[in-house]
Amino acid sequence: MPIENIVEKELGTKSKKDIEDMGVEKFNELCRSKVLGYVSEWEKTIHRLGRWVDMKHAYRTMDKEYMESVWWVFKELWDGGYIYKGYKPMHICPRCETTLSQQEVSEGYKDIKDISVTAQFRVQDTELKKRLVGDGDAYLLAWTTTPWTLPGNVLIAVGEDLEYTIVKLGDAHFIVAKDLVMTNFEGKEFEVMSQVHGKDLAGLYYEPLFPYYADSENSFRVVTADFVTTEDGTGLVHLAPAFGTDDYEVFRKEHVPFIQHVGMDGVFKKEVTDFAGLHVKPVEDHMATDIEIVKWLAHNGKLFAKKKYEHSYPHCWRCDTPLLNYATDSWFVDVTKVKKTALKLAEDINWSPAHMKEGRFGKWLEGARDWSISRQRFWASVIPVWQSEDGDQICIGSVEELETLSGQKVDDLHKHVVDKITFEKDGKTYTRVPDVLDTWFDSGSMPYAQVHYPFEQKEAFEQGFPAEFIAEGQDQTRAWFYYLHIIASAIKGKPAFKNVIVNGIVLAEDGKKMSKKLQNYPDPMDILNKYGADVLRFYLLSSPVVSAENLNFSERDLNDVSRNVFRMLWNSYSFFTTYASIDNWSPMSCHSRAGGNPGSENSLDPRVKPEDDKSKNILDRWILSELQLLIREVESSMEKYELSKATRAFMPFIDNLSNWYIRRSRKRFWKSEDDNDKENAYQTLYAVLVTLSKVMAPFTPFLSEEIYRNLFSCHSREGGNP
Ligand SMILES: [Zn+2]
Structure with a gap:
């Protein structure tokens, strides 16, 4: 969550004005103190997970x-x-009173129920009207999914070459796209009077739906526009220039007054007398105002139809308020x-x-x-x-x-x-x-x-x-x-x-978002304490979550990793140290290495030659060859940044080591006499464990460190306790 929102939540501010009243300075200083708190929290978690992050130069x-x-x-x-500054219709959040970028908008789409209306606009008596429909009342039908934009209507657009039908219903005539007659008149006793084209309708004047801007010049007429389709609605589009990209383009072409009947805070302006002060999309009940509009239309004989429907609507990623399309100033990067x-x-x-x-x-x-980069925050x-x-x-x-x-x-x-x-x-x-x-x-x-x-x-x-x-x-x-x-x-x-x-995203086991409210996931700190950071790291690194897919977090699977990878490896390691300790065994090169430097570049090379050159034992040859294959697989996957492929390669190897190599070689370690074969078995298992600890280090740093240090500290082993 952005810092501003955390602070706003704590302060209980309801609007941008609340912040301005308390003072931007005070607000910003609170934000600063919050950031510092989160940094130290993050540092603790990162450390616990064994991630190397340069916190000193953060x-x-x-x-x-x-x-x-x-x-x-x-x-x-x-x-x-x-960089340029432009005046464009953009999505704004009326609560945060700021514009949002294309990316921010795309993040917040949610399915919501809404109400759409078909309003009837009464055609004015002109020569053109007489020619088209004769005497009597005639109405243009326009459909909208945003009834709250209707008070800002100034034009109606039709498609130039689309076909329109004049329908008679009772004593009145209605104009609607030919393809959409049935959609709008189904079940009604209507009569088809005539067909015309969109261009024939251009130039008709209609009475303003609402009285608030009735004296606007050059307005309330039918124009043609190429974005009109007959996919849904009526084939006639109501235009409010301040509230849509298409609308705005037409407004510029047609030189109609720019009516903005709603403020940036999403509230109807005072001249919209019947609705002044109402939020157009209230957060608590986003349909409430649209319903008021519908009631008004019905009361004044201007409602043709209304319908509830579900659609995908963008919400503010900061505060979840439904966004509005609103023409405003913004700075852009010219993408x-x-x-x-x-x-x-x-x-x-x-x-x-x-x-x-x-x-x-x-x-x-x-x-x-183009990227809108200015925010009014x-x-x-x-x-x-x-x-x-x-x-x-x-x-x-x-x-x-x-x-x-x-x-x-x-x-x-x-x-x-x-x-x-x-x-x-x-x-x-x-x-x-x-x-x-x-x-x-x-x-x-x-x-x-x-x-x-x-x-x-x-x-x-x-x-x-x-x-x-x-x-x-x-x-x-x-x-x-x-x-x-x-x-x-x-x-x-x-x-x-x-x-x-x-x-990808780590989801709860039930496939839902991890949610504090639903408590559908275990506490990460408990997981870390119970299984250790390495198990969690290995589980995540070997999962699809590192290749952009979602993971349903499962403690059972985590437990499997713990048992099948970690316990198995630890048992192999314990087997070695137990017998090495009984036999007081130490690697041949221990003497020179003990005096040397285990941290030198060479000793960290996972391909350090195992000291097995002499062993002809088939099991030794086999596990060493498997080890080389493992190194190759891990290396080539890491080169390509394929983390899960690299991580998964350890699983069959550890299984082979424990269930085949050690199980089959056990008797070689048990022998009482110190013959060559026993020495070869020790050398081989030692080389495998040391090398494995190095190859695994980026994936499981804690376990690797433990094994590596114990195996490498020759002096302590001389004391008989590896
Ligand atoms: Zn917001």
């Missing part, structure tokens, strides 16, 4: 250095002509401009699993639209653009630039601080544009900002870019992976990473 997106690099990235894009380069560069990236490359990621990249990096009253804009790419221009020391780049900084240039005063940046802009700037590039560590950056590999969940094909790639393509002309491991 970056935080809220640090001044990080934020400065984000400014630099923004300015690189700005200088490259990749269209960089797309060709980005597609070309994407060819060099290796994906695990491979189908992600052309599939999820490739498709998303191909269909990518508080706790985030800001848009580093200062603007004068006459609209001149200066993009600032570093703290130094801002200090020079303003003559002020700048210690913090958060909104509540930099909003107070203004400067004069050529007799004009510049103030910052109020928006902050999409948090994905921060995440996408990570390769540069984590090392404060280019202000510091230029060399470290060059060495680590593009990254060798990155790993995240499959939803990131549309988010982090994507934004990293877009930014790197635009400002570096390189991909940001060479390899990607895509993870």
